Amino acid sequence: MALSSLQSGKIAVYIQEYQDKPGALLPLMHAIQDDLGFVPEESYKPISKAYNLSVAEIHGFVTFYHHFRTHLPGKNILQICRAESCQAMGSEKLENYCQEKLGIDYHQTTKDNSITLEPVYCLGNCACSPAMMMNEEVIGRVTPEKIDQIIKEARES
Amino acid sequence: MSYKIFIPRDSSALSLGADKVYKEILSESKKRDINIEIIRNGSRGLFWLEPMIEVETSKGRVAYGPINISDINSLFDSEFFLGKKHNLFLGITEEIKWLKNQERLTYARVGITDPVSIEDYEGLDGFKGLKNALKLSPEKIVQEVADSGLRGRGGAAFPTGIKWKTVLDAPSEKKYIVCNADEGDSGTFSDRMIMENDPFVLIEGMIIAGLAVGADQGYIYLRSEYPHAQKILNEAISIALEKNYLGKNILGSDFSFSLEVTRAAGAYICGEETSLLESLEGKRGMVRYKPPLPAIEGLYGKPTVVNNVISLATIPIIMDKGANFYANYGMGRSKGTLPIQLAGNLKQTGLVEKAFGISLRELLYDFGGGSATGKPIKAVQVGGPLGAFLPKEQFDTPLDYEKFSEINAVVGHGGIVAFDESVDMSKMARYSFEFCAIESCGKCTPCRIGSTRGMEVIDKIKTGVDQEKNVSLLRDLGDTMVNGSLCAMGGMTPFPVISALNFFPEDFGLEKTETSA
Numbered sequence: 001m002a003l004s005s006l007q008s009g010k011i012a013v014y015i016q017e018y019q020d021k022p023g024a025l026l027p028l029m030h031a032i033q034d035d036l037g038f039v040p041e042e043s044y045k046p047i048s049k050a051y052n053l054s055v056a057e058i059h060g061f062v063t064f065y066h067h068f069r070t071h072l073p074g075k076n077i078l079q080i081c082r083a084e085s086c087q088a089m090g091s092e093k094l095e096n097y098c099q100e101k102l103g104i105d106y107h108q109t110t111k112d113n114s115i116t117l118e119p120v121y122c123l124g125n126c127a128c129s130p131a132m133m134m135n136e137e138v139i140g141r142v143t144p145e146k147i148d149q150i151i152k153e154a155r156e157s
Numbered sequence: 158m159s160y161k162i163f164i165p166r167d168s169s170a171l172s173l174g175a176d177k178v179y180k181e182i183l184s185e186s187k188k189r190d191i192n193i194e195i196i197r198n199g200s201r202g203l204f205w206l207e208p209m210i211e212v213e214t215s216k217g218r219v220a221y222g223p224i225n226i227s228d229i230n231s232l233f234d235s236e237f238f239l240g241k242k243h244n245l246f247l248g249i250t251e252e253i254k255w256l257k258n259q260e261r262l263t264y265a266r267v268g269i270t271d272p273v274s275i276e277d278y279e280g281l282d283g284f285k286g287l288k289n290a291l292k293l294s295p296e297k298i299v300q301e302v303a304d305s306g307l308r309g310r311g312g313a314a315f316p317t318g319i320k321w322k323t324v325l326d327a328p329s330e331k332k333y334i335v336c337n338a339d340e341g342d343s344g345t346f347s348d349r350m351i352m353e354n355d356p357f358v359l360i361e362g363m364i365i366a367g368l369a370v371g372a373d374q375g376y377i378y379l380r381s382e383y384p385h386a387q388k389i390l391n392e393a394i395s396i397a398l399e400k401n402y403l404g405k406n407i408l409g410s411d412f413s414f415s416l417e418v419t420r421a422a423g424a425y426i427c428g429e430e431t432s433l434l435e436s437l438e439g440k441r442g443m444v445r446y447k448p449p450l451p452a453i454e455g456l457y458g459k460p461t462v463v464n465n466v467i468s469l470a471t472i473p474i475i476m477d478k479g480a481n482f483y484a485n486y487g488m489g490r491s492k493g494t495l496p497i498q499l500a501g502n503l504k505q506t507g508l509v510e511k512a513f514g515i516s517l518r519e520l521l522y523d524f525g526g527g528s529a530t531g532k533p534i535k536a537v538q539v540g541g542p543l544g545a546f547l548p549k550e551q552f553d554t555p556l557d558y559e560k561f562s563e564i565n566a567v568v569g570h571g572g573i574v575a576f577d578e579s580v581d582m583s584k585m586a587r588y589s590f591e592f593c594a595i596e597s598c599g600k601c602t603p604c605r606i607g608s609t610r611g612m613e614v615i616d617k618i619k620t621g622v623d624q625e626k627n628v629s630l631l632r633d634l635g636d637t638m639v640n641g642s643l644c645a646m647g648g649m650t651p652f653p654v655i656s657a658l659n660f661f662p663e664d665f666g667l668e669k670t671e672t673s674a
Contacts, residue, residue: 022457023419025439030381030420064441064598067381067423083343083592084538084585085574088501089529121425121542121592122341123382124349125169126500126574127204127507136384140172 003042010035011043015050024051025061029068038069073116074109076154079133082119085126094130095119097144101151114155159192160238161213166272167200167353168385169346174226175208181229182210189233199354201268202508203255211250214240220247255524260486261510262494263471267354273392275400278357284402286476290365291410298369299325302472304480306492311337311428311465312540312569312645314491314558320462323452324370327460332372334363335437335456335463338379338386339421339428342541344572347496348466350508352379352386355470356393360416362469364402365476366462367414375416376456378433381423390418425596429644430463432598443598444644465570467496488514491557491568501537501574502528511556518552521575532577536661538585540569542592543649545656546582565652582661586654587615593650603638604647610634611654618665628667631658 003011014031018024028047032039044058062068080095102110102117109116125131128140134150164179165171179195186193201220203209209222219240221232228245235243247253261267270277278284290298303318324332336359340348351359363375379387394416397403405413419437421427427436431445434456455461471493475483484492491513497520499506504526511520521527521534528534536546545566547554554560561568576585593608611634617627635651642648662669 023437023439026419026422026436029422060441061439065422065424067421084542084588085344085500085572087585087588088574088576088580120382120423121596122343122345124340124346124380125172126344126346126498126572127202128169128172128207129501129506131172133382138168138172138385140169 003040007036007040008042008046011040011046015047019050025053025058029062029065033068036072038072041070074113076114076135076157077116077118078150078154079118079120079123081121081123081125081129081131081133083122083126085122086130089129091130091142094132094142094144094147098147101147112155115151159194161194161196162238163196163198163211163213163218165200165208165210165268166197167207167350168383169204170200170207170209171385173204173207173223177226178208178210178224178229181226182232185229185233186238191233191238193238196271198270199266199268199272200350201250201256202264202350203253203505204507205505206247209247212238212240216240216249218250220250220253221245222247255505255507255509258524259510260494260512262474262483262486263351263358263467264355264496264508264510265474266358267350267508270355272354272356272389273396275357275393275396278355282477283357283473284361286473287361287365287368287402288408290368290476291408291412295325295369295371298365298476301480302369302475305475305483306480306487306490307468307471307475307483308491308558309465310467310471310495310570312342312567314568317464317468320452320464321366321369323450324372324460324462327453329460331374331457331459332370333456333459333461334366334370334372334375335430335434335461336363336375336377336469337428337430337433337463337465338377338383339425339433340380340383340466340570341425341428342543342570342572344500344538344574345498345541345570346500347498347508347571349383349386350496351466351470352377352383353389356390357397358470358473359390359466360393360397360403362472363416364407364414365472366464366469368412370460370462372460372462373413373415375414376437377416377418378421378427378437379418380421387418387420394418424598425592426598426644426646429646432644433463434461441598444600444646446643467570486512488512488555488557489559491559495556495568495571497556498572499525499575500572502530502534502577503575504529513557514555516553516555517547517573520556520573521552525575528575528577530577530579532579534575535578535580536576536582536585536657538574538576538653539572540567541572542589543567543645543652544569544572545652546585546660547656548660550660565656567649567652582657582664583615583619583666584664586657586665587612589650589653589657590615593646597646601642601644601647603634603641604650607634607638607647608650611638611650615654615665618667621666624667628658628665631655
């Protein structure tokens with residue numbers, strides 16, 4: 001899919017903004033993803049030219065980090081913690097509950113495009129396990145009822 | 158006159174509805190025409206009582222919790238704003254046994270202050286350590302840190318003073334202070350709590366580190382899962398800049414230091430210091446060979462101090478109260494205190510800062526109150542996903558780097574995750590491999606491939622395929638990973654796996670033998 005001129009324009013601005021910054025790729029990719037929702041593969045070429053890196057290096061960078069995605073996600077991102085503390089409090093059942101309720105697996109998006117489901121390995125909310133994060137909001141002591149509520153709110157938003 | 162009410166803004170408290178409690182109390186006070194002042198403080202770390210609110214009274218602050226939205230009407234009815242009794246009344250906060258029995262040094266201000274109020278910070282000994290340090294030579298500062306016995310709180314427990322000395326002695330025009338805030342271990346949240354609830358103490362620690370080794374630039378490498386901490390840190394940094402605690406000629410001295418937050422991108426391996434440096438340089442977080450040590454050739458090849466949040470946040474109190482004050486806490490070669498995080502299946506989870514030497518049993522039962530489900534605790538994992546599982550026979554082990562090392566376990570970053578008897582330890586062992594496979598940087602073969610092979614071998618053992626052979630293969634694989642990996646990811650993943658196998662063979666479908674326990 002080709003980028004819109006708005007998207008390309010934004011990417012060009014960010015490339016310039018971080019051009020002289022040491023370690024530019026990390027803040028650059030965050031800036032692009034925070035704005036566009038993802039890091040389009042079409043951005044690799046202009047970045048490679050401006051930063052004197054190969055496209056392979058940029059691809060290697062983006063795909064190394066779990067946080068970056070190369071496709072547009074749903075309107076909301078729901079992350080379920082799969083780490084030990086949450087497992088000790090029954091997160092596996094919640095994972096199954098979520099996946100069944102949404103009808104999707106991890107790294108997938110619901111048909112109505114409202115929610116993308118992602119696993120996460122620790123949210124630092126281990127004293128309130130099990131935990132999840134809806135966009136940037138952490139939710140503790142998650143129950144199926146809380147999940148129902150969160151999903152409902154996300155779908156209505 | 159207005160009544161002072163404290164409602165925490167820590168993200169764990171928020172995850173339990175602290176913001177909703179805040180809004181409801183505010184609107185109810187307006188409805189009832191009661192004049193209140195709300196302060197968004199940090200959390201005291203008693204998470205089983207969160208959202209926990211406090212009210213200032215002539216006898217000190219009193220607490221109520223855990224608060225539900227539905228409790229707010231009755232709280233107002235019983236005039237909680239005057240500190241009066243209610244069924245959620247917990248008494249004077251400082252007198253709550255759980256808090257009173259702690260030794261809070263690094264966490265001295267956490268939960269008490271408004272995290273971004275520099276006046277609150279200064280009012281409770283803030284920047285005293287820096288002011289002392291500014292009067293000392295770099296060598297003296299480094300000596301003080303060395304004398305305190307402080308060891309790296311990220312998990313490796315390397316003496317902080319020695320690391321600083323190496324950087325101080327490395328000749329270079331440019332040096333860096335890097336704070337490792339990529340707190341990825343499950344069961345840990347002490348870094349997050351410092352950054353969200355007392356950010357100035359970390360900033361002060363980093364400035365002192367810069368002063369000690371001659372670095373003028375600091376980075377906080379912060380995990381992307383902590384957006385709330387990022388906002389608070391950035392707010393605190395800009396306030397510190399305004400007040401000239403950061404920037405040029407700090408407090409009229411010759412010393413200048415700038416500090417910025419770099420947001421990570423969700424790779425567990427970037428908590429390993431060399432991988433972190435690669436990532437900061439804008440590359441894939443591939444682990445580097447050591448030597449050269451980062452203290453000699455670190456960020457952009459320059460001498461670099463890489464310290465964990467807690468290590469750096471402990472520096473101000475050492476420089477304020479002196480090395481001896483700090484070193485008087487603890488046992489053996491584990492000096493000072495550790496912010497311990499009680500997590501997982503425990504009734505009373507939260508942050509317990511104690512001197513080294515406290516036993517696991519005291520932490521699990523006296524502080525933790527036993528399991529949340531009421532079933533017996535079967536195992537605990539200490540020190541994150543690379544730490545061993547400990548069975549109840551080992552619960553009397555004192556928290557001490559050397560004592561833990563004697564039983565092939567690690568204190569690590571001080572996270573303790575408890576599991577009740579419903580846990581299947583073979584599943585946990587398999588998960589350790591799965592996590593390693595997902596998070597390995599891929600540089601070392603034993604870690605990259607061994608982790609996947611390990612899952613398969615556990616599956617075979619569980620389904621009864623050539624059990625004897627496969628158990629020996631699993632131990633052999635563990636050996637290869639421990640000895641053949643560059644960093645702790647591959648080198649320590651076998652710890653939880655083999656401990657699970659040794660102590661809970663029945664969960665793998667094996668007979669319990671004499672040697673197993």
